[in-house]
Each structure stands twice: as structure tokens, then as C-alpha cells.
Amino acid sequence: VEFYSGIGGLAVAAKQAGVEVKLSFDIHPLANKTHELNFPSVSTSPTTICKLSAKSLSTLFSKYFQGTPAFWLLSPPCQPFSRRGLQKDLEDQRNESFLHLIKLLSTIEEELLPQYVLVENVACFEQSQTREHLTAALKNRNYHIQEFLLSPTQFGIPNQRLRYFCLAKKHPLEFYSTDYDDKINTTIANAQASHSSVCDPICEYLELETPVQDMLQSYGIKDKTLERSGKLFDIKIPQSRTTNCFTKSYGRFVEGSGSVLETSSVEVQADLQYSDEEIVKELKKRKLRYFSPREMLNLHGFPKDFVFPNEITTQQAYKLIGN
Known part of the structure; x- marks a missing residue:
């Protein structure tokens, strides 16, 4: 039995360990919908x-x-x-x-x-x-x-x-x-x-089959966000071997909510001694984007066949994963 089941993180781990979850409890409707979609044999209770x-x-x-x-x-x-x-x-x-x-x-x-x-x-x-x-x-x-x-x-x-x-x-x-x-x-x-003492590079967890421009269109960071909070981003590149913990505020708040990805191949120096205007200009060149929900699932150890219901928005998915 799984208490506080959320989208089923512990159920995934249990399944990988050969343990079958039969009953779960959670009061979050969207989490329960996601759990039911991925674990149809589990009875989910909103009690x-x-x-x-x-x-x-x-x-x-x-x-x-x-x-x-x-x-x-x-x-x-x-x-x-x-x-x-x-x-x-x-x-x-x-x-x-x-x-x-x-x-x-x-x-x-x-x-x-x-x-x-x-x-x-x-x-x-x-x-x-x-x-x-x-x-x-x-x-x-x-x-x-x-x-x-x-x-x-x-x-x-x-x-x-x-x-x-x-x-x-x-x-x-x-x-x-x-x-x-x-x-x-x-x-x-x-x-x-x-396990290797060195983590895998982030690129092994990315949706590389999707064109960079399409990912930027869907998950790119808006200019106004860069202007307001550009100095606070934790920026990673595909070759990085760590990301910061993702929270349910990812995509809404910047500081402490998780890393973002640089997709530009152009070498850029965003020195903190620059003026705010210069920093934003340099950050724009880096083509920053948020990690997609699929990529976040990958970084949390969910299997490739784990999916969200079609009606779940990107922001809702972020909140469910980061919870």
C-alpha cells in the first residue's frame, strides 16, 4: 500500500524491485489521474x-x-x-x-x-x-x-x-x-x-530527438524573466554532470527551484561585474530554456513509458514532479 502516492514515484521504485502496489492514497486529483494512467491495476483512493x-x-x-x-x-x-x-x-x-x-x-x-x-x-x-x-x-x-x-x-x-x-x-x-x-x-x-563515482552527463537525459528550436519554442525562458531574475539562474550545459533539485515552483520562480539548460554552442561570458543590461544581453545569447517535464522525469528515474494525461499542462507537470 502506498500512502501519499503522488504520481507514483515509490510505485515505480517498488515495481522495479519486484513489488506490486495494489492500493494508494492521495488527495490530489491531478496526481491521482496520472497515477491511474500509469498504474491502471492500482486502486487509487482520495480518502x-x-x-x-x-x-x-x-x-x-x-x-x-x-x-x-x-x-x-x-x-x-x-x-x-x-x-x-x-x-x-x-x-x-x-x-x-x-x-x-x-x-x-x-x-x-x-x-x-x-x-x-x-x-x-x-x-x-x-x-x-x-x-x-x-x-x-x-x-x-x-x-x-x-x-x-x-x-x-x-x-x-x-x-x-x-x-x-x-x-x-x-x-x-x-x-x-x-x-x-x-x-x-x-x-x-x-x-x-x-555505480560510477562520476554522474552521467545531462545530455543522456535530454529530449535530443526534438529540434533545439522546437524545445526553445516550448520551454525557452522569456526575456522579461531574464531581465528580472537573470542573475539567479543555475545554468547547466548538456555536458554538465549535475542539476540542482527541482521543486514544484519550477517554471514560476527562479531562485532555488531547479537548473535551466543552455542550448547555444556560442561561448559566452556573463561576468557578474557587467551591468544588468549587459548581463541580460549575454544571457540571451546562451538560449536558455527550462528542462521539459519528460527530461525532469528522466532525471528522477521514471521509465520512458511513464506519461502524463493529455490535459495536464506543462506547469502542472512541473508541480507534480517537483512535489
Whole structure:
């Protein structure tokens, strides 16, 4: 079962790991439409998580799993913990549903508990009181836990997106290694051994089959945006080996929302000592554009056959991916 399913990022990962998601929960209509399009066999529920009870979970699990799901996958709202937010943690209303799930984990009957739990959130979650509540609840129900802070760049993917992961296995299940117990881990030895320490170049994730001019027509950065915020862009070229984390504000706000791509082959120097007018003039020569939704999906590890419904706009797609 997948809680806070969004467009299905954890469902994609589960499928690649040989795990089938049968039931998902999210209240976002466009996210649910996208999830249903790509995972037609999954039942997507718009039920508010705070309304779930031990009784309703038992009913749902009996209907969709003929018992209890082996996995709980959770990617709760990150705003209560994000550096860009107020970090209100337990006091943030957007955290109520996750705290409710933690309470359910603490109180539901033993037979309703999953064998495995995976929680994903932003970096800084590991410093939160919510994390303390989560790990205490899991340990009290006899789960072994391991925690990680990992980024796609550690696996050869050129995108900086540091995330917290909590893995839990119900006793008597155990982890293969105890090396990762009782600490926040920032490396995985086996993964590092099987991936290049240098990320792939961005060009391997771009829509290169589409003419540059067509991409500029669809995703080019407007002159007025360059004039207003040109100094703030994080500019990458196709040979770059990293991109900054994309947020749901990508395409609307500039600073901290994600990288943009330079498509010009002309060598340009946009020295910050230039006047604003000169900087804009130089930036225009670089033919800057936003990454397309397809390219963003590629950089987030989604498969090539993952698609958005036709009615989803570019800006809506950005918001769904960056969420």
C-alpha cells in the first residue's frame, strides 16, 4: 500500500524491485489521474488519511490484499521539515495525517502490521521530532530500522536531490548487514561499488530527438524573466554532470527551484561585474530554456513509458514532479 502516492514515484521504485502496489492514497486529483494512467491495476483512493482507522484499514486490506499488505510505502508532506519552509514540525497542520499514521502503527492489531515500512522525506526530517515519534513507534512494535540520507548523484544520476529514507523490517526479519544500524547513513557501500563515482552527463537525459528550436519554442525562458531574475539562474550545459533539485515552483520562480539548460554552442561570458543590461544581453545569447517535464522525469528515474494525461499542462507537470 502506498500512502501519499503522488504520481507514483515509490510505485515505480517498488515495481522495479519486484513489488506490486495494489492500493494508494492521495488527495490530489491531478496526481491521482496520472497515477491511474500509469498504474491502471492500482486502486487509487482520495480518502483523507486522517479519516483512516484500524477498522477501515482492516476492511480495505481484506478487500485488496486478502489479508495484510507486506509493505507500507510512505512519502508524507515535506513542508513541515523543509529548509525553505518554517520547519514547524509537529505544529504544522500538513503533518497531521502522518502523525495519525504513526499513531495507527503504534496501536493497530499485530495482524494488521506490515512486514516492511519505507518512509521518504526531505533532508532535515532526520532532525525533527516527528522522526523521533516515527522511530519510537517502529521500535515499540519490534521493527529493526535503518536510516539514510542519499542523493541520486551517488547512483550516477546527475540530479542533486538529497532525501531521508527510513527502512523498517518487522521482527524476526533482519537486515543483511548491521553496519547501518543506530545512525543516519550517508553512503551505501554496495551501491557505490556498482555505480560510477562520476554522474552521467545531462545530455543522456535530454529530449535530443526534438529540434533545439522546437524545445526553445516550448520551454525557452522569456526575456522579461531574464531581465528580472537573470542573475539567479543555475545554468547547466548538456555536458554538465549535475542539476540542482527541482521543486514544484519550477517554471514560476527562479531562485532555488531547479537548473535551466543552455542550448547555444556560442561561448559566452556573463561576468557578474557587467551591468544588468549587459548581463541580460549575454544571457540571451546562451538560449536558455527550462528542462521539459519528460527530461525532469528522466532525471528522477521514471521509465520512458511513464506519461502524463493529455490535459495536464506543462506547469502542472512541473508541480507534480517537483512535489
